[in-house]
Amino acid sequence: MMRADARRNRARVLDAAETVLARDGLAASMREIAEVAGVGVGTIYRQFPTKEALYQAIVEDRMRRLADRAGELATAEDPGAAFFEYFTTIVADSTMKKVLVDALAVAGIDAKAGSPDIKGAIETLLTRAQRAGAVRGDVGMEELLALLSAACLAAQHHHWDEGLRTRTLAVVFDGLRPARGEAAHV
Amino acid sequence: MMRADARRNRARVLDAAETVLARDGLAASMREIAEVAGVGVGTIYRQFPTKEALYQAIVEDRMRRLADRAGELATAEDPGAAFFEYFTTIVADSTMKKVLVDALAVAGIDAKAGSPDIKGAIETLLTRAQRAGAVRGDVGMEELLALLSAACLAAQHHHWDEGLRTRTLAVVFDGLRPARGEAAHV
């Protein structure tokens, strides 16, 4: 059983790391995280063997939340709206969360072990939206993830404000919609 | 007048820097650039007062080439094709050139001094394509640059191969085209 102070400090470290990493991404230093958390650097290393491990813990947590959100939307009445809303949410999120973006970029959303089945969850949203005729049938997961990742990266780097985000995603979404006349895939 | 060996070394440094920075981006170290160039680090500093200055020299050079290319395409017979070709070229380029992408991301394509009028050149391509009815009239420079930068960032980070690039840009381009029925802006 973990001692009470250890558990408390673990929470503080995770909190501080989330804050600092959101701002500085992978470039954040352990010293600063420790300072924000109000603990010594040694305390961090007691819980997380390495900087990467700390990052991974946070990224996995965020991934899990994103996967959960996708799960909720998987049963929405309007699959098209659900799909586009999810896309927008992730991009809006990443404007503020540099870790997530760095993680998407470095480790890759691509199938990294540990991360829950976010890919599967997104695929469900895509398939349902396609069946409902809200998204072209000929876009695959690869292109979708490429577009999603691209939007997240740019939103982060250039600090897209809401207006720019809306207008830019509008173009992408138009490209994702079926050409008029394309039949819904039953 | 510059001594002959100094001029030769300057060229070597620029070459090496282009190579190394293309691979490692801003994370590349001066030592490695010096090694690849076959000179001492001191030699680099004789020509470029700082690491940033060296980067800037290379980025400006690339920007100039991109602006030139845009200039050529500005008088193409098919403004729509010219526009989409230019977009594709830049993205394909950035898959290989990490500096460019870092520069776009960090310094920002956005109006940084020194960089020639690449923004103006792109705007010309856009306007002509819109007049020709190949691009929606309601997309502005801001969204266009956002999309361009997004594609470059993602292409670099995930090493888009040609197939993925083609399919992903196809979606974006579809979003940029006018909805059927939208009139060309004379």
Next chain:
DNA sequence: CTACAATCGGAATGCTTGTTCCGGATGGAC
């Protein structure tokens, strides 16, 4: 060819980073 200023290489400097270590503090079982 000579002489000297321009240039060179790379060791040295000073800083930042991730990680380790350990003397001292402390939670909690008895």
Next chain:
DNA sequence: GTCCATCCGGAACAAGCATTCCGATTGTAG
């Protein structure tokens, strides 16, 4: 209250970085 395994803080260490400096070298004007 006692006691010890656990945990804490932060100094210390090693590695890497950009940048500076200087004795040795070399282009070139005269």
